[in-house]
Amino acid sequence: MKLYNSQSSGNCWKVRQMLALLGIPYEKVEVDVIDRSNRKEVLGGKNPALRVPTLELDNGEHLGESNAILWYLADGTEYVPTEPLDRARVLQWMFFEQYEVEPNVAVARFWVAILGQREERAAELEGKWQGGVKALDAIEGHLAGRDWLVGDSFSIADISVYAYTHVAEEGGFDLGPFAATRAWIDRIAARPGYVPMEA
Amino acid sequence: MKLYNSQSSGNCWKVRQMLALLGIPYEKVEVDVIDRSNRKEVLGGKNPALRVPTLELDNGEHLGESNAILWYLADGTEYVPTEPLDRARVLQWMFFEQYEVEPNVAVARFWVAILGQREERAAELEGKWQGGVKALDAIEGHLAGRDWLVGDSFSIADISVYAYTHVAEEGGFDLGPFAATRAWIDRIAARPGYVPMEA
Numbered sequence: 001m002k003l004y005n006s007q008s009s010g011n012c013w014k015v016r017q018m019l020a021l022l023g024i025p026y027e028k029v030e031v032d033v034i035d036r037s038n039r040k041e042v043l044g045g046k047n048p049a050l051r052v053p054t055l056e057l058d059n060g061e062h063l064g065e066s067n068a069i070l071w072y073l074a075d076g077t078e079y080v081p082t083e084p085l086d087r088a089r090v091l092q093w094m095f096f097e098q099y100e101v102e103p104n105v106a107v108a109r110f111w112v113a114i115l116g117q118r119e120e121r122a123a124e125l126e127g128k129w130q131g132g133v134k135a136l137d138a139i140e141g142h143l144a145g146r147d148w149l150v151g152d153s154f155s156i157a158d159i160s161v162y163a164y165t166h167v168a169e170e171g172g173f174d175l176g177p178f179a180a181t182r183a184w185i186d187r188i189a190a191r192p193g194y195v196p197m198e199a
Numbered sequence: 200m201k202l203y204n205s206q207s208s209g210n211c212w213k214v215r216q217m218l219a220l221l222g223i224p225y226e227k228v229e230v231d232v233i234d235r236s237n238r239k240e241v242l243g244g245k246n247p248a249l250r251v252p253t254l255e256l257d258n259g260e261h262l263g264e265s266n267a268i269l270w271y272l273a274d275g276t277e278y279v280p281t282e283p284l285d286r287a288r289v290l291q292w293m294f295f296e297q298y299e300v301e302p303n304v305a306v307a308r309f310w311v312a313i314l315g316q317r318e319e320r321a322a323e324l325e326g327k328w329q330g331g332v333k334a335l336d337a338i339e340g341h342l343a344g345r346d347w348l349v350g351d352s353f354s355i356a357d358i359s360v361y362a363y364t365h366v367a368e369e370g371g372f373d374l375g376p377f378a379a380t381r382a383w384i385d386r387i388a389a390r391p392g393y394v395p396m397e398a
Binding site for chain 1: 247248249256260262263264265266267268270271274283284286287288290291293294295297298299301302337338340341
């Protein structure tokens with residue numbers, strides 16, 4: 001398989017972590033997250049959203065959207081539950097991640113840590129911090145008394161939500177008050193086969 | 200089943216359409232989309248995102264996120280394909296919908312048609328229109344030469360993407376240039392069992 005990847009992207013990390021857990025070998029094609037001028041050239045015809053990650057399968061087909069890729073790779077393994085309601089809850093957390101976590105936590109991190117525009121973006125950042133804290137509150141409330149987001153085991157829902165949550169402080173968030181979330185982050189990082197973002 | 204619903208929400212329409220196609224009877228609980236002050240009271244403990252749609256199942260469990268609900272209701276029926284890559288492509292389009300279509304097209308429509316703030320929001324609307332047109336371009340490019348978003352049949356991917364696309368003009372978008380998208384909208388509205396947004 002071939003992964004169109006950006007090393008600093010949490011969405012791409014999800015796929016790298018899953019491929020590693022499943023022991024699937026793959027080739028990486030690095031795509032710039034700042035200079036997007038060649039996106040059409042690199043990803044045109046492969047992913048209508050022209051975003052990474054995009055996965056090229058062995059049969060030459062392409063798949064986009066990090067959470068759809070997680071489902072494709074992991075369904076049928078221990079990382080996706082079998083019971084219909086648990087499966088739907090995995091999807092619920094992954095849609096929550098793309099709607100509430102990513103647009104706030106990932107975008108704040110992109111502006112602050114990757115573009116270095118904390119000052120220039122000060123006004124917009126306020127809104128992102130507010131939205132991100134709302135998302136973190138929801139995650140924290142759910143994780144209180146739970147080890148994993150869905151059922152009793154680690155799943156692709158955890159991989160998905162972890163991706164940007166564990167680097168939220170790079171975007172100016174303070175994870176201090178989120179004790180259950182911090183314990184869950186440590187639990188994931190301590191798992192066998194864990195792949196750090198920079199790897 | 201009980202659906203926490205807002206009649207004007209495209210996300211809620213998805214669920215109403217699916218329940219109708221499957222002939223599942225349900226009760227509606229109307230939740231205000233403008234005055235959100237009672238959200239915690241109504242949806243607390245049911246949906247961590249405190250958003251509609253939230254579906255209460257017959258066993259008292261709750262499920263949130265419109266596209267996760269679609270999957271839960273439709274998997275195993277003709278509305279979700281059986282082949283793994285096609286299933287992942289359905290998810291790809293539903294994640295695209297929540298990341299690219301909803302935050303631009305639905306939010307512009309909310310501001311213009313529901314809050315009536317076209318003037319007050321003029322500057323922010325520019326960004327939403329730009330993002331929405333990018334999403335519509337991607338949909339249009341994909342639908343050229345295709346009847347449905349995934350494979351050869353109508354699926355929950357079509358229901359998901361249709362929800363806000365077919366009312367984009369209420370948000371100030373012009374669907375005129377999107378001929379393949381308009382034909383697809385007409386195809387969906389002509390299907391047996393189609394439920395209009397206002398029904």
